[in-house]
Amino acid sequence: MKPRVKPQDSGTQELFRAKLKNIINLRHELVRLGDLIDWGRLEAHFAPYYREVGRPGLPIRLVVGLHLLKHLEGLSDEAVCERWERDPYMQYFCGEEYFQHSFPLERSGMTHFRRRVGEQALETLLQETLAAAHRAGALSLRASDMVAVDTTVQEKAIAHPTEHGLLRKAIEQLGRQAKKAGLPLRQSYVRVARRAAMKTGRYLHAQQKRRARRQLKFLRVRLRRLIRDVRRKMAALPALSEHSAQRIEQALGRASRIARQQRGDRDYLYSWHAPEVECISKGKARAPYEFGCKVSLATNLHPAKGGHFILHARALHGNPYDGHTLQAALDDLRKMVGRSPSYAAVDQRTETRRDRADQTLAETPHGNRTDHRSREKRWPARTELVEGPQWRSLERPARGRRFQPAATSPLPAGLAFLARFFLRHSGRATRPHCAATLRLNFKIIS
DSSP states (O other), X not given: OOOOOOOSOOSOOOSSOOBGGGTSOTTSHHHHHHHHSOHHHHHHHHGGGSOSSSSOOOOHHHHHHHHHHHHHHTOOHHHHHHHHHHOHHHHHHTTOSBOOSSOSSOTHHHHHHHHHHHHHHHXXXXXXXXXXXXXXXXXXXXXXXXXXXXXXXXXXXXXXXXXXXXXXXXXXHHHHHHHHTTOOOSOOOHHHHHHHHHHHHHHHHTTOHHHHHHHHHHHHHHHHHHHHHHHHHHHHOOOOOHHHHXXXXXXXXXXXXXXXXXXXXXXXXXXXXXXXXXXXXXXXSSOSSEEEEEEEEEEESSOBTTBOOEEEEEEETTOOOGGGGHHHHHHHHHHHHSSOOSEEEEOHHHHTTGGGOSSOEEEOOOSSOOOOOOHHHHGGGGHHHHHHHHHHHXXXXXXXXXXXXXXXXXXXXXXXXXXXXXXXXXXXXXXXXXXXXXXXXXXXXX
């Protein structure tokens, strides 16, 4: 059922409780950010995602505010729920009138909300955060006239993928799912797989490749035996619940994929828990190969009052060529900001496809060459200064115990970039004496 509208000021006063606005600092950045956001517009936008019958849902401002606070502080779902209980400023930001001593929803409610609204619906949330930054004076339209567009890799917080580690993980996870479903396996192979994986790592460290290959073959044979055993027991025991059968089929698919994959395959599975992870090479000396997802980013070259903002961010699955992503980035930028930039500075890989874009592009110069150039031609030289600190901070893996799959999450990396970056700079602009800024911490979800 659609949530009931809960006003932050009911117009009444309780005898033994004081309102939050009477005990907190109204000049705090969270209080000012809460006043800048048009919550009525967000409630009207997300209301159609609820049914007309059933139990009333939780207030939309509460759920949306929790997601904004999560990305604002770089917290996981569990951490933001725990912190909300003891932080009156977070409660006021989420629309509470009085201090609440218990959390009003389960942590899984945030996951259900993300799955319900999807990625497209959250674009309205990002546009509202951008409008809040504009109302605060932190971002102007002139600042988006000249932009820098580039791609980077958002790394996933996974263990370094090794062949013996993946085989061992597949044996353990497949056996665990079969045990939960009540399938009597002939042998789980957990103990022997752990020992074989340990030997493989030691042999590889000692450069004993032949012995390492022997142990890898041992692991792969045991995994295939386990797969065949699970399939036989599933055929002999058809009375499995739909949920259990679905989980086992998913585990069997990943295990079979790991058992038959070889180095160099395009559909290589690098992580059991994050099958969407890709191996991307960006030519970095410090990291020749990165495991995660490619992200397209755009930032303003003209510094606004609040600094440099990330105006566009989008997760690019499948590791597309950088030059093929330029037009989509400019279209998304036009949709988010409301206007097309007149100048876009790009690197050499993106510049090769300038004929596909309808904007004037400039290749980022290389080297320390100095010459007398016009003001417009000197702007591309600032891309390294603009992109460097922001790009590196945004490339860090997410914080928290759980990480959402980037391929299926309704809140992918690009959306988290924008929501968090806009709110931080809006808070800095609204705070008196801009020298006292919010603590920057750019770790986000994947």
